[in-house]
Amino acid sequence: MPWIKRFLIGKPLKSALLKHEKYNVFWGLSVLSCDAISSVAYAGEQVLLVLAPAVGLLAYNYILAISGAIIGLLVLLTTSYRQMVEQYPSGGGAYAVASDHLGTYAGLTAGVALLLDYVLTVAVSVASGVSNTISAFPWLLPYRVIFSLAILAFLYVGNLRGTRESSHLFGLQAYIFIFSILTMIIAGIVKIFWFGYQPAAIVPICVKSGCESVGIFLLLKAFASGCTALTGVETVSNAVPNFKEPAVTNARKTLSWLAFLVFILFGGLAVLAKLYPVIPSESVTMLAQINAQIFGTSFMYYFIQIATLLILVMAANSAYAGFPMLLSVMGRDGFVPRQFSKRGERLTYSNGITILTILAAVLLVIFDASVTRLIGLYAIGVFTSFTLSQAGMFVYWLCSKPKGWLRRAIITGIAGVITCITVIVIVLTKFTHGAWMVLLAIPLLMIMLLRIKQHYMRVALQITLERHNFRGIKDFIEEKITNHVIIPISGVNEATVRALRYARSISSDVVAFHVVMEDESAAKINEQWRLLKTDIPLVVKYSPYRTIVDPFMDFVHSYYEKNCNPDDIITIILNQFYVKRPSHFFLHNQTTIWFAKELLKEKNVVIAALPTQLRD
Numbered sequence: 001m002p003w004i005k006r007f008l009i010g011k012p013l014k015s016a017l018l019k020h021e022k023y024n025v026f027w028g029l030s031v032l033s034c035d036a037i038s039s040v041a042y043a044g045e046q047v048l049l050v051l052a053p054a055v056g057l058l059a060y061n062y063i064l065a066i067s068g069a070i071i072g073l074l075v076l077l078t079t080s081y082r083q084m085v086e087q088y089p090s091g092g093g094a095y096a097v098a099s100d101h102l103g104t105y106a107g108l109t110a111g112v113a114l115l116l117d118y119v120l121t122v123a124v125s126v127a128s129g130v131s132n133t134i135s136a137f138p139w140l141l142p143y144r145v146i147f148s149l150a151i152l153a154f155l156y157v158g159n160l161r162g163t164r165e166s167s168h169l170f171g172l173q174a175y176i177f178i179f180s181i182l183t184m185i186i187a188g189i190v191k192i193f194w195f196g197y198q199p200a201a202i203v204p205i206c207v208k209s210g211c212e213s214v215g216i217f218l219l220l221k222a223f224a225s226g227c228t229a230l231t232g233v234e235t236v237s238n239a240v241p242n243f244k245e246p247a248v249t250n251a252r253k254t255l256s257w258l259a260f261l262v263f264i265l266f267g268g269l270a271v272l273a274k275l276y277p278v279i280p281s282e283s284v285t286m287l288a289q290i291n292a293q294i295f296g297t298s299f300m301y302y303f304i305q306i307a308t309l310l311i312l313v314m315a316a317n318s319a320y321a322g323f324p325m326l327l328s329v330m331g332r333d334g335f336v337p338r339q340f341s342k343r344g345e346r347l348t349y350s351n352g353i354t355i356l357t358i359l360a361a362v363l364l365v366i367f368d369a370s371v372t373r374l375i376g377l378y379a380i381g382v383f384t385s386f387t388l389s390q391a392g393m394f395v396y397w398l399c400s401k402p403k404g405w406l407r408r409a410i411i412t413g414i415a416g417v418i419t420c421i422t423v424i425v426i427v428l429t430k431f432t433h434g435a436w437m438v439l440l441a442i443p444l445l446m447i448m449l450l451r452i453k454q455h456y457m458r459v460a461l462q463i464t465l466e467r468h469n470f471r472g473i474k475d476f477i478e479e480k481i482t483n484h485v486i487i488p489i490s491g492v493n494e495a496t497v498r499a500l501r502y503a504r505s506i507s508s509d510v511v512a513f514h515v516v517m518e519d520e521s522a523a524k525i526n527e528q529w530r531l532l533k534t535d536i537p538l539v540v541k542y543s544p545y546r547t548i549v550d551p552f553m554d555f556v557h558s559y560y561e562k563n564c565n566p567d568d569i570i571t572i573i574l575n576q577f578y579v580k581r582p583s584h585f586f587l588h589n590q591t592t593i594w595f596a597k598e599l600l601k602e603k604n605v606v607i608a609a610l611p612t613q614l615r616d
Contacts, residue, residue, distance in 0.1 A: 022244045025253045030174035031314070031321055032239055033258040035121055035232025037174060038315035040181070040266040041308050042128050042371065043070070043229035044273050045286035050222040050429075052279070060277050066219065067270035070226050071263050076415040077230060077386065078259035081237050083408055084393060085251045093237035094389035095326060099333075101392040101399075105446075110388040111330055112445045114234065116438060117381030118323035121231060122316040122360035124378050126151050127369040128285075129312030135288035136305040148369040149361060151313055156357040159320040160350055177311035178261060180304045185268035188294045192275050199276045199293060217425075224379070224425040229266050231382045232315065233258065234389070235322040242321060316360070324352025334456040335449040377434045383423045384442075390416030482568045485510040486559065488552055488595060489538075492528035495575045495612045500536060502610060503573055509563070512538045513555055515548045549594050560604070571606045572599055578613045 023031060047066055081093075088096050094114060099107025126148050133147075134140045140147060191197045236255050243250040269287070278289035288305060295301040324340070328349050331341030340351050367373040390412045397409035427435055485503040489496045489512050496512075503510040512529075516522045522540050529538045541551045560570060574592040592609070599605050 022242055022247075023250070024244050025250050025257070028236075028243055028250060028254045029257050030172065032235045032242075032318050033232065033254060033261070034174050034311060034314035035125070035235055035318040036230065036258055036262050037178065037232075037265065038125060038128075038308075038311040039229040039231055040262065040269055041132065041287050041312060042285065043226050043266060044269050046225035046228055047222045048273065048278075048286060050225050051218070060274050062219065062222070063270050063273050066223050066226055067267060069223055070229055071267055073227070073415065073418055074230055074233070074259055074262055076411055076418070077233050077390075078255050080390060080393060080408075080412045080415050081233055082252045082255050083412075084389065085237050085240055085255065086248055087393075087396070088237070089240050089248045090329075093234050093326070094385035094392070095329065097392035097396070098385075098388040101395040102388065106388055106392070108335065108446050108449060109442065110385045111326065111335070112442050112449065113381040113384035113388075114326055115323065115381075115445075116441060117231065117378075117385065118319040118326070119356060119359045119363065120374065120378050120381065121319040122152070122155075122356060123363040123367070124371060124374045125312045125315035125319075126155075126360070127364065127367075127374055128371045129309040129316075130369060131371050132285050132288060132305055132308040132312065135284045136302055144369045145365060148364045152316075152357060152361055152364065155313065155317055155320060156353065159317065159353050173307070173310035173314050177307045177314075178265065180300075180307040181265050181269070183300070184291060184294055184304055185265075185272060187300075188272045188275060188290065191294060220421070220425045221429045224422045224429065227383065227422055227426075228379050229262060230386075231379060232318060234382060234385060235318050239321050239325050242325065320353055320356060323356045324349030327352040327355075330449070334453045336452060338456075373434065377430075377438050380423065380426055380430070380435055380438045381442075383419050383426065386419040387416055387423055390419060482509070482565065483507045484559070484564060484568060484570045485573060486556060486570060487512045487573045489514050489575070490591070492525065492532065495577075495610070497532070498612070499573045499575055499610050500532075500534065502608075503536075503571075506571065510536050511559070512536055513552060514538060514540050515543050515551050516540055517543055517546050548591060549598055552595065553598055556599075556602070556605070564604070567604075569604055569606055571608055573608045573610055576609045576611050578611050 044063065044067065047063055048060075051062060084093065084097060090096075095107050095111035097107075098110040127144075129151070130140075130144055130148050134144065233255070236251055236258065240247050240251045243254075269290075272290050272294075273286065276290045276293050278286055278293075287308060291301050291304050295304070327336055327340040329341075330336045331338050340349065340355075342351070343349060363374065393412040394409055394416055397405045397412065427439065431439075483506060485507045487496075487499050487503055487510070489499070491514075500510070500512070514525050516525065519542070522542065525540060526538070539555065541555060543551050556570065556572070560568075564570065572595070574595055576592050596607055596609075599607050
């Protein structure tokens with residue numbers, strides 16, 4: 001019902017209000033940076049999940065070094081994306097950069113990879129938020145999928161309400177999470193070094209008979225898993241047009257604050273993981289275990305767990321900013337249906353928001369809202385786009401050579417090499433855990449998008465005026481054509497008379513057509529037609545197989561061949577009954593729908609619907 005829609009998403013907004021539906025730095029950071037900021041809640045845990053089963057307690061000796069390497073890559077990527085924002089203020093991020101400097105296929109690969117990453121960001125973030133909540137409230141475990149879908153529905157409605165309202169609705173949660181994690185980091189360090197707290201010893205957790213030595217591939221595998229902390233950096237570059245003016249300056253400031261916060265939070269949690277060793281678990285997250293050691297079961301423990309749920313939901317919300325914007329850019333290029341480049345009633349890309357919600361819901365149901373099962377699909381997309389965007393910017397600096405190009409080329413080159421190695425490691429280590437699905441999905445989606453592009457190109461070639469050898473557009477428009485009218489009728493009634501009167505107003509060549517199933521009906525309809533005392537002829541055809549559409553289409557074809565010139569038009573007037581109650585729709589034969597379906601295939605046919613409003 002319309003009133004429900006208005007209650008949920010609000011009244012339509014005028015296009016002139018678009019400039020008010022944009023972020024400043026404060027709200028932009030809270031909405032667009034939450035993917036990266038929230039990743040600190042599970043990125044360190046992913047490092048331990050790789051190292052601990054293989055090397056036991058030695059894992060805690062390496063977590064700081066691996067976290068430092070991840071933070072170093074974050075700095076490189078942030079610096080590079082700040083430069084990218086300046087060069088591509090219209091958005092598009094990796095897709096636009098790769099398309100311009102590496103070619104269409106590279107750009108499409110980056111775009112598809114990012115679209116998949118956004119869908120997985122929503123699914124993983126919601127599932128992770130639910131898992132952190134279940135750690136504090138275990139009785140919710142049987143309802144994990146339902147809980148996840150409820151959060152997804154809330155995100156969907158919130159984002160349909162508009163950019164400004166969604167930022168205000170979801171924005172403060174980011175700062176609540178930042179405050180809570182900073183509090184936990186400070187309290188945890190003070191508890192150890194000021195109050196002399198000694199965490200309980202944990203037993204070696206090698207899953208094999210003996211702990212392995214730490215090899216380079218194992219460290220790379222742990223590094224690649226922890227790089228989930230970097231997902232979300234690209235969201236800001238894709239959504240530059242969503243910032244208030246000066247959009248580029250505000251986007252660059254947002255990226256800088258993002259890097260600083262991730263450095264503090266991720267680095268601080270890595271220190272806590274070293275000081276408070278825990279055993280990674282599917283049922284209780286690393287963050288929850290450290291939180292319990294620091295705050296016990298006090299109010300602060302539950303506050304941090306709920307804040308973590310909220311920020312992870314916000315991480316999903318950041319994808320709602322990036323995914324529709326990227327789809328709109330690709331839609332303008334013709335690679336996705338152009339409906340995705342149109343804004344809805346609330347000035348949002350509502351079609352993109354809808355498809356993102358549906359795809360994320362499917363993943364949550366299929367993978368039972370499990371972070372462990374979903375994480376195998378994660379990060380491939382974003383690091384593929386990282387690699388292609390860095391390669392594209394590297395080519396740009398080499399070719400354009402603006403002031404300071406060498407330093408910029410070195411930064412993007414190093415970042416590109418590291419992200420490329422990370423992609424390879426993720427593929428090798430996560431292939432059997434679901435990465436193969438992403439590797440299969442990317443080329444399949446690329447083929448589909450290329451076919452969409454080919455369709456639009458073929459349509460453009462068919463309707464362009466340049467392909468015709470006109471004497472001139474003016475002469476062509478003023479050239480007279482004859483309009484013939486055919487009226488299919490179901491009987492002689494008031495609707496039929498209205499159709500005949502309208503037909504006379506647009507043409508002098510009018511014919512009515514009726515299909516009968518038995519000979520007795522033909523005599524009856526002819527008798528009724530004579531009572532109208534009109535000179536408009538009625539053609540009656542017998543249908544031995546009791547079909548209506550086929551005999552009518554045969555008549556249209558034969559009539560055109562006998563009576564029309566190649567440029568003539570036939571107008572088909574269809575009487576359409578309109579009923580007030582939806583249930584009454586099924587009480588009438590909707591023959592006109594089938595007529596219209598077949599008539600739309602004809603070249604020189606115009607369909608005119610003449611409605612008859614029926615009283616209740």
